[in-house]
Amino acid sequence: MRMITKMGEWFDHRLQLAAPIREAAEHPVPRNTASWFYVFGSAALTVFLIQLVTGILLALIYVPSAGEAWSSLQALNHQVTLGWFIRAMHGWGSNFMVAIVLIHMAQVFLFGAHKYPRELTWIVGVFLLLMTLGMAFTGQVLRFDQDAYWGLGIGASIASRVPIIGPAVVKLMLGGPIIAGATLSRFFALHVFVIPGLLMGFVCLHVLMVLKLGINEWPMPGRVVKRGTYEAEYHALTKSEGAPFVPYAVWKDMFFAAFIILAIAACAYYFGPFGPTGQPDPTIIQTAPKPDYFFLWLYALLSLLPPSLETPFLLIVPPLVIIGLILLPFLSGEGEKSWKRRPIAVVTVLMIAITLGTFTHLAQFTPWSPHMNAWSGDPVPDRYIHGTTALERQGALVFQVKQCRNCHSIGNTGGQRGPALDSVAVRLTQDQLIRQVIQGGGNMPAYGNNLSPAETTALVAFLETLHPATQGPARDAARDMVLGYSKPKTGPQH
Amino acid sequence: MTTKPVIAPSTDSTLSRRSFFMRLGILFNGFAAMVVAVPVVGFLLSSVTRGRANGYLSWVPLGRIDEFPEGETRLATFRNPNVMPTDGKTVDTACWVRRVAAEKFQVFAINCAHLGCPVRWFPQSGLFMCPCHGGAYYRDGSRASGPPERGLFEYPYKVENGLVTIQAGELATPGAAIASLTGEKPPCA
Numbered sequence: 146m147r148m149i150t151k152m153g154e155w156f157d158h159r160l161q162l163a164a165p166i167r168e169a170a171e172h173p174v175p176r177n178t179a180s181w182f183y184v185f186g187s188a189a190l191t192v193f194l195i196q197l198v199t200g201i202l203l204a205l206i207y208v209p210s211a212g213e214a215w216s217s218l219q220a221l222n223h224q225v226t227l228g229w230f231i232r233a234m235h236g237w238g239s240n241f242m243v244a245i246v247l248i249h250m251a252q253v254f255l256f257g258a259h260k261y262p263r264e265l266t267w268i269v270g271v272f273l274l275l276m277t278l279g280m281a282f283t284g285q286v287l288r289f290d291q292d293a294y295w296g297l298g299i300g301a302s303i304a305s306r307v308p309i310i311g312p313a314v315v316k317l318m319l320g321g322p323i324i325a326g327a328t329l330s331r332f333f334a335l336h337v338f339v340i341p342g343l344l345m346g347f348v349c350l351h352v353l354m355v356l357k358l359g360i361n362e363w364p365m366p367g368r369v370v371k372r373g374t375y376e377a378e379y380h381a382l383t384k385s386e387g388a389p390f391v392p393y394a395v396w397k398d399m400f401f402a403a404f405i406i407l408a409i410a411a412c413a414y415y416f417g418p419f420g421p422t423g424q425p426d427p428t429i430i431q432t433a434p435k436p437d438y439f440f441l442w443l444y445a446l447l448s449l450l451p452p453s454l455e456t457p458f459l460l461i462v463p464p465l466v467i468i469g470l471i472l473l474p475f476l477s478g479e480g481e482k483s484w485k486r487r488p489i490a491v492v493t494v495l496m497i498a499i500t501l502g503t504f505t506h507l508a509q510f511t512p513w514s515p516h517m518n519a520w521s522g523d524p525v526p527d528r529y530i531h532g533t534t535a536l537e538r539q540g541a542l543v544f545q546v547k548q549c550r551n552c553h554s555i556g557n558t559g560g561q562r563g564p565a566l567d568s569v570a571v572r573l574t575q576d577q578l579i580r581q582v583i584q585g586g587g588n589m590p591a592y593g594n595n596l597s598p599a600e601t602t603a604l605v606a607f608l609e610t611l612h613p614a615t616q617g618p619a620r621d622a623a624r625d626m627v628l629g630y631s632k633p634k635t636g637p638q639h
Numbered sequence: 640m641t642t643k644p645v646i647a648p649s650t651d652s653t654l655s656r657r658s659f660f661m662r663l664g665i666l667f668n669g670f671a672a673m674v675v676a677v678p679v680v681g682f683l684l685s686s687v688t689r690g691r692a693n694g695y696l697s698w699v700p701l702g703r704i705d706e707f708p709e710g711e712t713r714l715a716t717f718r719n720p721n722v723m724p725t726d727g728k729t730v731d732t733a734c735w736v737r738r739v740a741a742e743k744f745q746v747f748a749i750n751c752a753h754l755g756c757p758v759r760w761f762p763q764s765g766l767f768m769c770p771c772h773g774g775a776y777y778r779d780g781s782r783a784s785g786p787p788e789r790g791l792f793e794y795p796y797k798v799e800n801g802l803v804t805i806q807a808g809e810l811a812t813p814g815a816a817i818a819s820l821t822g823e824k825p826p827c828a
Contacts, residue, residue: 212727294729298755298810299771305814312814313687321686322695322809323732326725426728428716430749430757433770447754448772452786513773517759548764552773562773590775590783595765 169356170395173387177363179394182256184401185249186355190348191402192242195409196280197341199235207287209333211326211425214289218421233413236288239281241409243439246277251494254473257482258361260370264474266354269347271470276344278439283336285437289329290421295434297324306456324427359383360390364482371479433514441508442501448513449504512561515551519559526556533610540607543600547592555611563589570609570618577619578605695721695808696816701736701746704801712737712760712778715746720808734794735760735767736803737778744803747780748792748811755812758791767791792817 157163206225208217221228250270253259259267282300286293297319304318305311320327362382388394419437423429436444450458484491516523525541533541544550552562573581582601585591596604612618681688689695697720707713712735719730735758737745747767749757756771766783767776774785781790794805794817809815 210725210727211729212725295756295771298750298812301810302750302753302755302812305812307814312812312816315810315812315814316687317684319686319810321723322721323719323729324810325719325729326723326727327686328729330725424728426731427749427757428728428731428733430714430733430759432757434756444771448786450786452788455786455788514770515768515773515775517768517770520761520763546763548761548766548768551761551768585784588784590764590766590777592764594777595763 170391171389172356172359173383174360174390174394175362175382176386176388176393178360179388179397180363181397181401182252183360183394184398185245185252187398188401188405189242189245189249190352191405192238192245192409193344193348195238195406196235196242199231199238200337200341202231203235204337209287209330211289211329214287214329215421215424218288218290222418222421229418230413232418233416234409235284236419237409237412237416239284240438241405241412242277243281245405246274250274251498253361255484255487255490255494256361257364257370257484257487259474259477260480260482261372261375261474261478263354263358263361264478266351266358267474268471269351269354271467273344273347273351275467276340276347279340280336280344281437281439283332283340285440286329286332287336288419288421289425291423291425291429291432292420292434292436294324294425294427295432296436297328299434299436303459307460360394361482364484366481366483366485368482369480370482431517433511433517435508435511438505442504444511445504445508448511449507514560515548515562516560517551519550519554520545520548523550523558529555529611534606536603537607537610540603540605543596543604544607547595547600547604549604552589566608566611568612568616570612571616572619573608574619574621574624575605575609576621576624578608694816696806697808698797698804699807701734701796701803701805704738704742704798704803707736707738707744707803709738709740712762714760715803717805717807732807733757734805734807735791737780742798744796744798745780746794746796746803746805748794748817750792750811751787752782752789752791752813753785753787755810789813 153163203221206217206221206228208214218232221232223229253267253270286297301315301319301324304314307314316322318328318331319325320331359379362379423432435441446458447455481487525545530538530541549566550559552560554561554565555567557565569578579601581587581589582596582604583591583593585593592601609618699717699720701715701717707715714733715736716731716733719726719732722730733749735747735749737747739745747758751758751769751771751774753769753772753774756769758767758769758774758776760767765778767778767780769775769785769787772786774787775783776787776791777783779790780793782788792811792815794807796803796805798804807817809817811817
């Protein structure tokens with residue numbers, strides 16, 4: 146024991162670190178910040194460390210070459226002992242990291258911790274968020290499979306829309322004219338050297354500022370931040386009701402950190418690693434690429450924005466959001482901290498969360514994408530055929546063969562790009578159906594060039610049978626006047 | 640024995656010998672940094688500048704003309720003209736070849752004009768459909784519906800000695816050279 150103490154003294158005589166470390170550990174924090182709400186920052190740091198360790202372990206096997214990356218991932222999954230588990234830890238760690246960073250950010254904002262004098266801590270935090278998202282995207286590229294390949298194509302397509310320098314940005318991003326070996330190598334350099342290096346520096350800065358300026362006190366409604374008096378008030382607060390960070394508050398951080406590590410390990414164990422999906426071979430076109438979870442909202446947004454708004458939105462909104470986040474502590478650097486007195490702040494956070502959540506949810510079943518195999522895979526339900534004429538059945542065939550089904554569902558199967566057609570006859574008259582099929586419109590292609598008059602007649606005859614038993618098909622009253630009213634044909638009962 | 644006086648930082652505004660040398664040192668380092676920066680920046684931007692000097696595009700063969708029946712649209716693959724040893728399969732690219740008439744072709748990039756996903760051809764309905772965001776194009780590559788703002792990208796082609804050849808070498812994106820070679824132009828160009 147004495148030996149260890151002596152060795153410790155020998156080292157500290159030379160390093161002189163014991164005193165500042167003790168001072169940092171025992172610095173007083175306001176008592177009520179020893180709260181479960183204050184554990185997300187340290188949890189983010191914990192996950193970052195897990196990512197560092199598992200990332201280094203993966204680098205022992207992974208080959209950052211477009212020709213071999215995919216097979217080296219297969220080797221990790223299937224050949225190397227516990228390779229699958231390390232990959233799964235790294236993949237789930239990435240999801241946890243983005244989630245925790247976002248929760249941490251929302252908590253900090255709702256507790257007013259971005260206000261004076263912690264503006265710079267917030268700004269560094271914004272950069273940490275951007276770098277975390279950068280790590281998530283570059284990491285998805287390193288999982289060099291079909292999703293990664295076409296995801297890069299999407300990134301390049303977005304970059305190429307930048308006015309004037311777009312094409313140069315694309316070549317810079319891809320390391321050449323196409324997605325190939327150089328592309329993977331530069332994303333490897335970004336993911337493994339550049340961004341983690343910056344991230345480590347910024348994390349140190351972030352934590353240093355938390356230590357120097359003190360953790361944000363628990364926000365009390367009515368306790369207003371003023372530039373002139375805040376620091377003296379905070380100082381008095383930590384003096385009157387402060388407690389040393391270690392061990393008074395740190396135990397909650399430690400418990401949560403252990404919980405998060407176990408949660409990541411459990412997800413890794415039960416759900417396994419992500420992909421890789423198919424080989425990154427651009428000649429295999431039977432693929433429907435999808436981004437990773439935390440970019441799904443963007444995928445949805447790009448499908449739902451009106452085409453003409455897309456480019457301006459992509460090029461203008463992200464810089465505006467980043468500038469807004471950076472300016473936030475200067476625009477609301479003083480005043481109330483408590484969420485109870487900041488309704489707009491609460492509504493903003495809820496709005497953003499609900500919007501991103503809705504887009505993410507939509508992107509999980511992609512109602513805007515045609516179902517490429519619906520026309521050959523999803524049969525027309527029996528009840529739509531039962532009791533129909535030969536012409537109407539021929540129409541059902543045309544309906545399948547012309548891939549209408551890829552975008553329109555009937556009987557709840559088929560694409561959702563266009564409206565479901567189960568009761569289309571109620572909405573459109575015969576003439577309107579013909580016009581819609583031949584001319585298209587309202588986001589539907591025109592089929593005039595691809596349907597013979599006979600096919601059109603049959604198809605429309607089939608569509609006219611699609612109405613509920615209790616509701617007749619739509620009729621054109623004017624036409625009845627001119628041509629004489631004929632009793633609407635009763636379609637099959639369903 | 641005389642004691643050396645401690646050198647105090649000079650407070651007057653005249654330049655001392657030592658601070659002159661310090662400034663010279665900064666200047667010298669700035670010069671060294673510039674000398675090194677030129678090749679470093681040149682290296683970093685090589686993928687952009689190379690494209691400008693002699694271009695990435697060259698003519699690549701797709702196949703014999705009789706592999707493409709008249710009136711039909713077929714998938715063809717070609718090897719990108721610029722190959723690096725680590726590229727693996729990524730240099731193989733697919734494209735859609737439509738033989739309109741005897742020697743009249745349309746060769747479409749596989750990439751959707753929206754965000755580059757691979758479009759698929761459906762001969763029955765005469766449409767190209769994109770699996771990502773639902774873009775659709777007619778058989779002649781023009782936009783039918785969905786988010787794309789323009790038709791499919793077309794490669795310039797020529798038929799020589801019974802061989803269909805296209806000018807390729809760049810990923811087909813709205814800003815790429817291929818986007819302005821043939822076909823319709825984007826609305827803002």
